[in-house]
Amino acid sequence: MAVEAAPQSRGASIEIEHLDKYFGAVRAVDDVSLSIAAGEFIALLGPSGSGKSTILMSLAGFERPTGGRILIDGQDCTYLPPYKRNIGMVFQHYTLFPHLSVMDNVAFPLKMRGISKAERRRQAEAALETVRLAGYGQRMPKQLSGGQQQRVALARAIVYRPRVLLMDEPLSALDKNLREEMQLEIKRLHSELGLTVVFVTHDQSEALTMADRIAILKSGRLQQVSPARELYERPSNLFTASFIGEMNMLPAEWDGRTASLPGGGVMEVGAKSMIDPVGPGKSVLAIRPERLSIAAPDSAGSWPATVCDVIYAGAGTLVIAEMPGGTEVRVRLPSNAVGSLSRGEAIGLTCPPDAALLYSAEQAT
Missing domain, CATH: 3.40.50.300 (P-loop containing nucleotide triphosphate hydrolases)
Known part of the structure; x- marks a missing residue:
């Protein structure tokens, strides 16, 4: 029963x-x-x-x-x-x-x-x-x-x-x-x-x-x-952004319209991507690894980087790259979309405008 x-x-x-x-x-x-x-x-x-x-x-x-x-x-x-x-x-x-x-x-x-x-x-x-x-x-x-x-x-x-x-x-x-x-x-x-x-x-x-x-x-x-x-x-501060999941934290100079990255990369950042008011000067651009893509070096709008490591993990592959100035960047891609990459290879990095979040660098201190 x-x-x-x-x-x-x-x-x-x-x-x-x-x-x-x-x-x-x-x-x-x-x-x-x-x-x-x-x-x-x-x-x-x-x-x-x-x-x-x-x-x-x-x-x-x-x-x-x-x-x-x-x-x-x-x-x-x-x-x-x-x-x-x-x-x-x-x-x-x-x-x-x-x-x-x-x-x-x-x-x-x-x-x-x-x-x-x-x-x-x-x-x-x-x-x-x-x-x-x-x-x-x-x-x-x-x-x-x-x-x-x-x-x-x-x-x-x-x-x-x-x-x-x-x-x-x-x-x-x-x-x-x-x-x-x-x-x-x-x-x-x-x-x-x-x-x-x-x-x-x-x-x-x-x-x-x-x-x-x-x-x-x-x-x-x-x-x-x-x-x-x-x-x-949309984490509300840099601590939450860095604590939840993986996040690339890229140092940037913000002029009120664009964020300039180490090595000459530039990204326009809209108001929706700003977390609290960010004044001109030093800032942090936060981007999830899965929102980045790899392009040919010197592609229009891409940021220069060099491949440091490629780690295969079944369905996904982690690409670790370095931007000019030494900033490490992680990119997570479907393994079938990676193609052949080798250490030391020059690549370009691209990111949709709505995928980046801009924080004041003061939060990082």
């Missing part, structure tokens, strides 16, 4: 207002404000020490903020203990009890809430079916693969139907193929259950693949909060 599926939940809205967290003299979170809609999937992304896990632990109630407020569905939860927040939590390490069966692991939060044994079993079976582990209840954690153990951890986190699910780098211990499979599984769960998900990761592709919006952090401060496409195609 089919097990009843867990009923759909409704996510809770979250408001983070001017959040601060000090550890001694170190300000780990610096005046962070962030609104998360009910049912939204948001990823916190940044380098080590950027404050993303501290924000997550503050949402969970495991860290007490130094300042600011956290509201969940309008309720001030800033100093509310974790067990009163109705929040599910999944960690990098699955933290399963090795001496308990899969069923008992999943049912454990219900036992702590005083739910009867029969009802615990019914809800645990429904949660296991939701994560596609129906029939695994009597196994022990050591009998499961890493991906299956992570699914058990997910089932345990959703079994009591929380309105918010917090995930702290839950896939980092998995191999590439399994990690990609679990990314899709978590997206499916989010869609089916309607939970609000806050997901901490250091993996850019993971954040771009999974989240509705991504919050970029550096040194405890928010840099940008945007959907994946906007974040990738």
Whole structure:
């Protein structure tokens, strides 16, 4: 007989207002404000020490903020203990009890809430079916693969139907193929259950693949909060531009209409390509490697460069070139479009006008 599926939940809205967290003299979170809609999937992304896990632990109630407020569905939860927040939590390490069966692991939060044994079993079976582990209840954690153990951890986190699910780098211990499979599984769960998900990761592709919006952090401060496409195609500052994906950063002289590159290359830059007002003088022209093309040397409108290396990677090939003055440029092309290139060969580089972004050089200091 089919097990009843867990009923759909409704996510809770979250408001983070001017959040601060000090550890001694170190300000780990610096005046962070962030609104998360009910049912939204948001990823916190940044380098080590950027404050993303501290924000997550503050949402969970495991860290007490130094300042600011956290509201969940309008309720001030800033100093509310974790067990009163109705929040599910999944960690990098699955933290399963090795001496308990899969069923008992999943049912454990219900036992702590005083739910009867029969009802615990019914809800645990429904949660296991939701994560596609129906029939695994009597196994022990050591009998499961890493991906299956992570699914058990997910089932345990959703079994009591929380309105918010917090995930702290839950896939980092998995191999590439399994990690990609679990990314899709978590997206499916989010869609089916309607939970609000806050997901901490250091993996850019993971954040771009999974989240509705991504919050970029550096040194405890928010840099940008945007959907994946906007974040990738129009990063709001040089840090975000260099942190998300590959980006060529070309030093340039801006005269208000054109950007002059080392070695004589010139590019007209329209107003839509300018990130914040950029005054005349030193600037940075940012271009994704896949937006550059290779032309014959001295082609009209091309920039001179010399091939340093050609790296074949199956469907794509990376061409590393050097412009006059020593600026390195990376070009990513479909392998069937590269032709024959050799080290030391002179080439021209071309770029569509709308593919470049212009930043003030002051941001790089």
